[in-house]
Amino acid sequence: xxxxxxxxxxxxxxxxxxxxxxxxxxxxxxxxxxxxxxxxxxxxxxxxxxxxxxxxxxxxxxxxxxxxxxxxxxxxxxxxxxxxxxxxxxxxxxxxxxxxxxxxxxxxxxxxxxxxxxxxxxxxxxxxxxxxxxxxxxxxxxxxxxxxxxxxxxxxxxxxxxxxxxxxxxxxxxxxxxxxxxxxxxxxxxxxxxxxxxxxxxxxxxxxxxxxxxxxxxxxxxxxxxxxxxxxxxxxxxxxxxxxxxxxxxxxxxxxxxxxxxxxxxxxxxxxxxxxxxxxxxxxxxxxxxxxxxxxxxxxxxxxxxxxxxxxxxxxxxxxxxxxxxxxxxxxxxxxxxxxxxxxxxxxxxxxxxxxxxxxxxxxxxxxxxxxxxxxxxxxxxxxxxxxxxxxxxxxxxxxxxxxxxxxxxxxxxxxxxxxxxxxxxxxxxxxxxxxxx
Amino acid sequence: xxxxxxxxxxxxxxxxxxxxxxxxxxxxxxxxxxxxxxxxxxxxxxxxxxxxxxxxxxxxxxxxxxxxxxxxxxxxxxxxxxxxxxxxxxxxxxxxxxxxxxxxxxxxxxxxxxxxxxxxxxxxxxxxxxxxxxxxxxxxxxxxxxxxxxxxxxxxxxxxxxxxxxxxxxxxxxxxxxxxxxxxxxxxxxxxxxxxxxxxxxxxxxxxxxxxxxxxxxxxxxxxxxxxxxxxxxxxxxxxxxxxxxxxxxx
Numbered sequence: 001x002x003x004x005x006x007x008x009x010x011x012x013x014x015x016x017x018x019x020x021x022x023x024x025x026x027x028x029x030x031x032x033x034x035x036x037x038x039x040x041x042x043x044x045x046x047x048x049x050x051x052x053x054x055x056x057x058x059x060x061x062x063x064x065x066x067x068x069x070x071x072x073x074x075x076x077x078x079x080x081x082x083x084x085x086x087x088x089x090x091x092x093x094x095x096x097x098x099x100x101x102x103x104x105x106x107x108x109x110x111x112x113x114x115x116x117x118x119x120x121x122x123x124x125x126x127x128x129x130x131x132x133x134x135x136x137x138x139x140x141x142x143x144x145x146x147x148x149x150x151x152x153x154x155x156x157x158x159x160x161x162x163x164x165x166x167x168x169x170x171x172x173x174x175x176x177x178x179x180x181x182x183x184x185x186x187x188x189x190x191x192x193x194x195x196x197x198x199x200x201x202x203x204x205x206x207x208x209x210x211x212x213x214x215x216x217x218x219x220x221x222x223x224x225x226x227x228x229x230x231x232x233x234x235x236x237x238x239x240x241x242x243x244x245x246x247x248x249x250x251x252x253x254x255x256x257x258x259x260x261x262x263x264x265x266x267x268x269x270x271x272x273x274x275x276x277x278x279x280x281x282x283x284x285x286x287x288x289x290x291x292x293x294x295x296x297x298x299x300x301x302x303x304x305x306x307x308x309x310x311x312x313x314x315x316x317x318x319x320x321x322x323x324x325x326x327x328x329x330x331x332x333x334x335x336x337x338x339x340x341x342x343x344x345x346x347x348x349x350x351x352x353x354x355x356x357x358x359x360x361x362x363x364x365x366x367x368x369x370x371x372x373x374x375x376x377x378x379x380x381x382x383x384x385x386x387x388x389x390x391x392x393x394x395x396x397x398x399x400x401x402x403x404x405x406x407x408x409x410x411x412x413x414x415x416x417x418x419x420x421x422x423x424x425x426x427x428x429x430x431x432x433x434x435x436x437x438x
Numbered sequence: 439x440x441x442x443x444x445x446x447x448x449x450x451x452x453x454x455x456x457x458x459x460x461x462x463x464x465x466x467x468x469x470x471x472x473x474x475x476x477x478x479x480x481x482x483x484x485x486x487x488x489x490x491x492x493x494x495x496x497x498x499x500x501x502x503x504x505x506x507x508x509x510x511x512x513x514x515x516x517x518x519x520x521x522x523x524x525x526x527x528x529x530x531x532x533x534x535x536x537x538x539x540x541x542x543x544x545x546x547x548x549x550x551x552x553x554x555x556x557x558x559x560x561x562x563x564x565x566x567x568x569x570x571x572x573x574x575x576x577x578x579x580x581x582x583x584x585x586x587x588x589x590x591x592x593x594x595x596x597x598x599x600x601x602x603x604x605x606x607x608x609x610x611x612x613x614x615x616x617x618x619x620x621x622x623x624x625x626x627x628x629x630x631x632x633x634x635x636x637x638x639x640x641x642x643x644x645x646x647x648x649x650x651x652x653x654x655x656x657x658x659x660x661x662x663x664x665x666x667x668x669x670x671x672x673x674x675x676x677x678x679x680x681x682x683x684x685x686x687x688x689x
Contacts, residue, residue: 041526165545172536176522182489182515183540183592230572232527 010255024144025247027156028205033221033243035201037236040222048215050108051202054085056115056211059136071148078203139210139263141251210263224274227281246270300403301342303372308332309361310369322358370430376402377423378413384424440503442467442596442627448497450487456682459651468625472632472642479649481631485598514594516585524574530584531569537591559590579610597628
């Protein structure tokens with residue numbers, strides 16, 4: 001099978017050219033992902049876009065001046081016009097009333113426009129198609145040669161080395177630049193250095209990803225990594241890995257289909273990683289939030305059943321009486337399916353037991369039911385005492401709060417209300433021992 | 439002896455529009471000083487200007503007789519809580535440890551001693567249990583305590599705090615105040631930007647009433663009077679702010 005053969009050829013890296021492409025894509029993806037984390041946290045996404053787009057005229061000018069396609073020269077040209085672009089943005093902000101995003105937008109489009117014009121001139125002059133400069137628009141990882149990889153390796157390693165050794169300083173100037181300056185750090189210098197590193201990481205990616213989409217490789221890995229961790233150094237590492245993986249996979253896909261530019265593929269891969277992270281990450285992920293919500297609903301359901309049975313037991317002062325499903329359903333207008341599910345869970349947790357198809361609370365279930373009722377009544381008392389709500393406004397709110405009051409808050413409520421014995425409806429508040437006589 | 443803070447004829451402008459005019463005062467040592475004035479009076483600006491974080495139009499600031507750039511280690515700054523992104527991926531302990539970074543050379547990492555100091559400071563604000571907690575999971579009061587702990591790691595002589603009581607619970611407010619008193623007892627000078635006029639008499643030894651210009655400064659008992667408050671919050675400054683607009687357009 002052809003696809004399989006190509007895959008083997010790509011990942012075995014037997015072919016030297018493939019090796020260059022893989023290492024090159026990995027390095028530039030890793031550098032962009034890692035440094036992009038800082039830019040992401042500074043919320044400077046449009047800056048990355050502007051830097052990348054403003055590089056295009058530099059690419060064209062470098063080629064026009066030298067007439068050859070030496071990556072070092074071309075990227076130097078790119079760096080130069082990007083830098084002018086950034087200086088211009090700062091100048092516009094300081095000299096006019098325009099906001100940052102407006103200034104960025106202006107510089108981005110003007111520079112990109114100039115770049116396109118220059119590219120067309122080169123194209124018309126005939127040398128354009130051989131030059132392959134148009135590849136800088138959407139990127140062509142396959143164009144990475146041996147010399148290019150050496151350049152990428154040197155620059156990429158230098159970027160990562162500087163970033164690692166200055167990591168604590170970068171962290172503080174991104175988190176709290178005012179405090180950093182106040183405590184004597186050279187914030188302006190550090191910020192300049194960090195921005196320069198970010199710009200260079202954008203520039204070295206231009207060949208493989210292209211000016212149009214490079215910013216996505218800068219920010220999307222960081223946005224995905226944020227989903228998985230609350231620790232900055234882990235986030236940087238993860239973003240680097242995501243960036244590197246996107247680079248390699250993008251290069252692989254373009255290896256299979258050489259006619260396609262690489263940039264879009266890399267962006268598709270990195271976006272896939274991002275979407276996966278948004279959905280599946282623990283804690284922050286959409287699915288884990290949905291599951292948490294579902295678990296809370298089920299817990300609420302279970303606690304309502306416990307409370308209903310507890311109240312009945314207390315009223316009859318009979319804790320051995322068993323109830324049928326429909327009897328329990330009548331206590332609190334439970335939907336039958338929910339009720340059955342709740343009872344099944346409670347039985348498994350040892351809070352209820354079934355005797356000949358009828359149900360009763362176990363001792364643990366009784367004290368758990370007492371706890372829920374206690375929280376309910378404590379909250380009602382708190383509301384009526386401190387918010388001075390009338391009696392008929394209390395129940396609905398307590399019905400929600402009883403499920404989320406933590407033991408600490410309970411202790412505070414008890415203390416605040418001075419060990420209350422009765423709720424506002426003059427019903428006894430059941431304390432730990434459970435079986436309160438009514 | 440030199441004053442902990444001397445501000446001499448200080449004028450500060452934002453985008454060429456003056457926000458502080460000819461501010462001139464000296465603060466005494468070992469006092470808790472409330473910096474009080476209406477919104478837009480330039481309270482935060484004054485703090486930042488003292489810290490050398492803003493360009494000044496004229497005048498100078500001295501900390502124990504020295505310009506701020508030579509006295510940074512003697513001053514600790516507590517910015518407004520809202521000035522940072524609390525969703526930043528870091529722990530409470532790491533934020534406190536940042537207070538030590540000013541002492542480190544460019545490539546140096548915090549040492550074990552730095553970490554011990556940070557932990558001690560966390561303890562002082564009663565937050566040691568939360569050391570590893572992600573900062574977004576802290577309450578407003580806890581976040582403020584973290585900022586305070588960070589300033590304590592700096593072992594400074596002068597503390598400048600921008601609205602440390604905003605958005606904190608009553609127990610945190612009490613804890614902060616007792617911490618400030620402890621600093622004062624150790625001979626430190628504490629300047630606090632403050633909003634709640636009800637607690638001024640209780641909290642501060644001195645007050646500095648500010649509204650673009652220095653209205654009054656001195657011991658709370660003498661200075662914090664209805665008359666002076668009217669001067670600070672009243673509408674008599676329209677002319678000054680109108681002139682500020684004009685200056686902004688003119689330059």
